[in-house]
Amino acid sequence: MSILTNGEPGKRYLLMGNExxxxxxxxxxxxxxxxxxxxxxxxxxxxxxxxxGNRNLYVEWSTNxxxxxxxxAAASFAGLRAMCPMKQNGVNVGSDFLLHxxxxxxxxxxxIVPCDDPGALSSINEGExxxxxxxxxxxxxxxxxxxxxxxxxxWAFELSEELHSMVFVRSVTRLSxxxxxxxxxxxxxxxxxxxxxxDGFILDEMEGIITSAPVDYKHGLQHAKLKKAVERFENSxxxxxQGPEHPELIxxxxxxxxxxxxxxxxxxxxxxRVGLLKLATTxxxxxxxxxxxxxxxxxxxxxxxxxxxxxxxxxxxxxEMAPRIGIKTIMGKRDGKLPMVGELNPDxxxxxxxxxxxxxYKPQPDDYVQRSxxxxxxxxxxxxxxxxGCPHRASFWxxxxxxxxxxxxxxxxxxxxxxxxxxxxxxxxxxxxxxxxGSGTGVASGFGKLKQxxxxxxxxxxxxxxxxxxxxxxxxxxxxxxxxxxxxxLLDNSGTAMTGFQTxxxxxxxxxxxxxPAISIEAVCRSIGAKVKISDPFDIExxxxxxFELLEENxxxxxxxxxxxxxxxxxxxxxxxxxxVMAEKCLGESCGCGRLCTRIFRCPGLIWNKDKGKAEINxxxxxxxxxxxxxxxxxxIEKKEVA
Amino acid sequence: xxxxxxxxxxxxxxxxxxxxxxxVLASRVVGNMLSRKGLTVTIGETFGGTQRGGSVMSHxxxxxxxxxxxxxxxxxxxxxxxxxxxxxxRVLGTYGNPDVKTICNMRPIHPVQVIxxxxxxPDLEDAKNWIRELSRxxxxxDATDVAMEMGAAILGNxxxxxxxxxxxxxxxxxxxxxxxxxxxFSGEKVQVNxxxxxxxxxxxxxxxx
Numbered sequence: 001m002s003i004l005t006n007g008e009p010g011k012r013y014l015l016m017g018n019e020x021x022x023x024x025x026x027x028x029x030x031x032x033x034x035x036x037x038x039x040x041x042x043x044x045x046x047x048x049x050x051x052x053g054n055r056n057l058y059v060e061w062s063t064n065x066x067x068x069x070x071x072x073a074a075a076s077f078a079g080l081r082a083m084c085p086m087k088q089n090g091v092n093v094g095s096d097f098l099l100h101x102x103x104x105x106x107x108x109x110x111x112i113v114p115c116d117d118p119g120a121l122s123s124i125n126e127g128e129x130x131x132x133x134x135x136x137x138x139x140x141x142x143x144x145x146x147x148x149x150x151x152x153x154x155w156a157f158e159l160s161e162e163l164h165s166m167v168f169v170r171s172v173t174r175l176s177x178x179x180x181x182x183x184x185x186x187x188x189x190x191x192x193x194x195x196x197x198x199d200g201f202i203l204d205e206m207e208g209i210i211t212s213a214p215v216d217y218k219h220g221l222q223h224a225k226l227k228k229a230v231e232r233f234e235n236s237x238x239x240x241x242q243g244p245e246h247p248e249l250i251x252x253x254x255x256x257x258x259x260x261x262x263x264x265x266x267x268x269x270x271x272x273r274v275g276l277l278k279l280a281t282t283x284x285x286x287x288x289x290x291x292x293x294x295x296x297x298x299x300x301x302x303x304x305x306x307x308x309x310x311x312x313x314x315x316x317x318x319x320e321m322a323p324r325i326g327i328k329t330i331m332g333k334r335d336g337k338l339p340m341v342g343e344l345n346p347d348x349x350x351x352x353x354x355x356x357x358x359x360x361y362k363p364q365p366d367d368y369v370q371r372s373x374x375x376x377x378x379x380x381x382x383x384x385x386x387x388x389g390c391p392h393r394a395s396f397w398x399x400x401x402x403x404x405x406x407x408x409x410x411x412x413x414x415x416x417x418x419x420x421x422x423x424x425x426x427x428x429x430x431x432x433x434x435x436x437x438g439s440g441t442g443v444a445s446g447f448g449k450l451k452q453x454x455x456x457x458x459x460x461x462x463x464x465x466x467x468x469x470x471x472x473x474x475x476x477x478x479x480x481x482x483x484x485x486x487x488x489x490l491l492d493n494s495g496t497a498m499t500g501f502q503t504x505x506x507x508x509x510x511x512x513x514x515x516x517p518a519i520s521i522e523a524v525c526r527s528i529g530a531k532v533k534i535s536d537p538f539d540i541e542x543x544x545x546x547x548f549e550l551l552e553e554n555x556x557x558x559x560x561x562x563x564x565x566x567x568x569x570x571x572x573x574x575x576x577x578x579x580x581v582m583a584e585k586c587l588g589e590s591c592g593c594g595r596l597c598t599r600i601f602r603c604p605g606l607i608w609n610k611d612k613g614k615a616e617i618n619x620x621x622x623x624x625x626x627x628x629x630x631x632x633x634x635x636x637i638e639k640k641e642v643a
Numbered sequence: 644x645x646x647x648x649x650x651x652x653x654x655x656x657x658x659x660x661x662x663x664x665x666x667v668l669a670s671r672v673v674g675n676m677l678s679r680k681g682l683t684v685t686i687g688e689t690f691g692g693t694q695r696g697g698s699v700m701s702h703x704x705x706x707x708x709x710x711x712x713x714x715x716x717x718x719x720x721x722x723x724x725x726x727x728x729x730x731x732x733r734v735l736g737t738y739g740n741p742d743v744k745t746i747c748n749m750r751p752i753h754p755v756q757v758i759x760x761x762x763x764x765p766d767l768e769d770a771k772n773w774i775r776e777l778s779r780x781x782x783x784x785d786a787t788d789v790a791m792e793m794g795a796a797i798l799g800n801x802x803x804x805x806x807x808x809x810x811x812x813x814x815x816x817x818x819x820x821x822x823x824x825x826x827x828f829s830g831e832k833v834q835v836n837x838x839x840x841x842x843x844x845x846x847x848x849x850x851x852x
Contacts, residue, residue: 003826014671014678014686121689145710146685178713179671179686181678259685259712267716346716364718364740368777375773376736379729380762382661382698382754426755599759607753608760620787620796621752 005051007184015182017149017175018043018085021113023182024153025083026051028109029190032058032075034068036470037499038087039122040176041115045085046500049511056191061502061511064437064470065090069097069112076110076166077210078194081157085113089436091129093471095136101166102136103212103222105205108192109157110166115176118305119343122173124420124434126341130309133168133283137222139229140168140283141238144258146180152238152280154185159232163225164205170282172305174256174343226284233281234288241293243275249356250275250293253303254282254310257344261303264350268359282310290317295325301356302332303349306341331356385426388605389623391493391563392419392427395537397601397631399460399489400428402547410458410551412489413447415440415472417464418498419491426602431462438463438471441488445475448484458551461488466496466504468521479556480528487550487557488530490521491537493565501568525558537561540630566623575624577639579605581615585636588613593633601631645681645707647814654813655715656703658803659734660726661752665800668827669724670701673804673815675823677705680814687713698730705813722812723778724803726786727752728770735777745778746806746847747771748799750787782806784846790839798839805843817841 004023007013015023022044025033035045049059058075062068065086075082091098091114098112114129133140141156143149153169160167200207203217212218233239243250251274253261258278265271277293279285294300294317302311311332318328331337337352338344347363354361364372386393396419403410414422414431415438422431433443444461463472468490479486495501503509503516510516525532531553535543543561550557564571589595597615598608605622606615615637626639656673660666667688674684687702704711720738725731725747735745749767757764775781784806790798801824808815817840824836 012678014674014684147710174687174713177688179674179684180710180713181683256713259710260714263712263716345714346712350716363716368718368739368741372736372739372777375777376733378765378769378773379732380754380757380764382730383756384697385755387663595760602755602759604753604755604758606758608758610760610763618753620750620791 002047002050004047005054005187009184009186012181012183014179015146016043016177016179017146017171018177019047020146020149020182021085021153021169021171022047023184024150025111025157026055026187027150027185028154028157029081029188029192030057030083030157031080031192032072032082033084034060034062034071035085036062036065036068036090037496037502038090039499040117040173041085041087041113042499042502043176044113045511046502052512059511061504063505064093066094066097069094069101073101073106073110075194076106076108078196079108080192080194081109083111083113085115087123088114088116088127088129089123089125090114091132092127095132098132098136098166100212102138103215103218104210105164105218105221106160106166107164107206109160111153111156111160111169112166113153113169113171115171115173117173119173121343124416126306128307128309129168129170130282131307137226138166138168139163139226139281140170141280142170142254142282143175144255144278144280146175146182148238148280149175150182155238159229163228165222165225170255172256230284230286233284233286236281238280239286239289240278241275244272245296247275247297248273249299249301250277250297251301251303251353252277252279252310252314254279255305257303257305257349260344260346260349263346264353267346267350268354268357268361270353270357273357274353279310283313285310285313285317287317290314291321291325294318294321294328298326298328300328300330301337301353302330303338303344304332305344308333383426384421384424385602385604386418386421387566388603388621389566389625390418391537391561391565392422392491393601393603394540394563394625394627395489395491395543395561396422396427396430398537398540398543398547400430402544402551403430403458403460406458406551408456408458410460413440413444413459413461415461415463415467417467417491419462419464422462437467438475441472441479441486442475444486444488445479445482445484448479448486449482451485459486461486463488463490465490465492465494465506465521469505469519476525476530476556477528480530484556485554487547487559490558490560492521492560492562493568495565495568497565497567501565522560530556530558532558532560534560534562537563538625538627540627566625575642577624577626577629578642579617579622579624579626579629579637579639581617582636582638583614585634586614587634587636591634597628597632597637601628603628647680647682647707649705649707650812651721652708653704653706653711655720656705656722656724657700657715657720657734657738658703658724658726659698659700659730661730662697662699664699664726665797666699666701666726669800669804670703672820672823673807674703675826676815676819677813679819679822682707683710685710685713698733700734722807724807726800726803728767728774729765732770732773735774739777742779743777744812745774745781746803747774747781747783748786748803749783750785750799782847782850786843789842789846793839793842794835798835801836801839802843802846805840806847808840809844809847
């Protein structure tokens, strides 16, 4: 049983930020939640899916974020409260729909929860979803701690319903994926009835048709909603100020940076010199509230991630108010006091604030810094690697070898998933382009049309099973329709492995554990006329032969490499083989293989024993896939099937 | 809230290791144990490469007052629990200070560069000396070895929680552990984890193994 529904109102529980958001939605009486997995947002839907049964929720993993927004919006149109969480990229994916939804308006409370990833801790971009709120012209809320993550989510539903507009609740990794104590409120007794009214007066928001046209009328309506949002923002208890009445300087912050500012003020013992204005309603900024604080002092320091979003909006208001309140100095990113890129942390903010206050801040004694630096250089770094027994290592081993032997400068267009690591040595640096989900096959489709200009390199794309359904299909259809010459390698590990094995349309189970029809990737590819081969990547020889054959073929080829993820719940901790290096057969440096297993294949389950000059198996790490047994040229690695 | 007086407030605890060592679970268990005492706990996790051989670190901020940043400022750790020797050293370099205390599991996990024969993994006696040099107090445990004798290497993280409890720096008790571990496991697994917890207390009392 989950604490999310079992916890008692009035008591405090340790929750992840994502769980706090989920609890806020439950306290608001949410009915429908749809999303696509993506770190740091996935636990919102995961935790709700576990309580769906006893709260009468409908929870789904949709094929991609745009579809999830459409699914959630339908619930709103039918009068239900709906939520749609996603990582920052998801807002881009669904922005076309959102731009229209902003104009068409919503009915039941509709909350979009983008979880941004400043510093790209588990992303390959650090895009800002806040910019989208301004672009779409919809209200934006940013919780500044765990309690607020719950409270603001709950409030967002009410606000959305009052305005008939979607509301953004923006989180970041350091809130979503951190944990803190949250006091629970009551769970409402709700039993909503869904129904879509559509035959009222055509322009009636609650009973007419739902569309963005006529645009001038709807856009005007949207601005009236924003005005109302600003009125609510002026008095929101989630905007807080802490500090003296006449501070030397006011820090203006939002989201996880609120923690860093509080920390910095504490570390510098500057609580009687500076104030902290923590804003939760960051777009549109409420002008009366802003004027009140801008009037309190002359210097302001905006601490936020990643772009100077609030800084710029604040500067616009300050300029408009200048005739009344005078010229203000607003510092932050544009003047280089804080970096324009990467995530912030308590140290960056403390050092910057110390500079503004004319203080010196030294976190560690000099001699400690010096000595620890000398020592730490002795600890070898840990580069990212595929897990021991990961099917991707075996797949890229073969892909790389085939492309090298083929000797026509072939290359792989990479994609998003664990196999993104194939740009690194762990994937033999096989992938040479890397962008958005599904882009590998789209880019490959383009390369595959360049024969006309003399390009004769073989073009491969890689794509995971979840990515296939999310966004690679249009690219694959494009390649077939436009007769591009590509080979798509489908790395099918039976789940959305990178984010924690969420379901997708190729599987037999849905988000709430229910049985659903599985769509066959093979059948889809065959039905559009692609040549399809299937292999087990752990079977190095048959995979190599299949790939060689496909590289000889023109048109669109698909090689499906099927092997379940090592970490998947059904496979975890089950060894297929007991693997050992037969010391008498391992010739070490004198073999001539150049330590193929440990130097090139580099599975963490192997050890190069320098003293003995031989390879060994690390029994704690090895999961017994047996692939290293297939690559040793002297057959020195023995694998015995575990009974 | 609570009347508990901590030796430092916030008390900053780091649990560091390599993806797959059970670091995240350990931090959640300790966090839940202390939350049950009415303390305010904030946990920050570095992840991304967590299951892919990368370094993983959880920061716990423990306070009788309000929530702190999920990231501990540089040089401000009070206690470091290291699941792996070289990762412990790295964490000491960034978050350590002359007053920090360290509990370290001595089972090395070789980074892939070491596997591939490029840099060497340091001698374990050297590693111990460096950890001592950068800490006020240090305890070294062969937690993984003992965990393997108990049936699963992964229990090393729980042994270290037991060791931390045994130092009596924080109000960690067995009943709270049983309750916290029960949020993740049930039945026999709870008993196995309790045994590992008790083992940790026993090991730290003997200052190692």
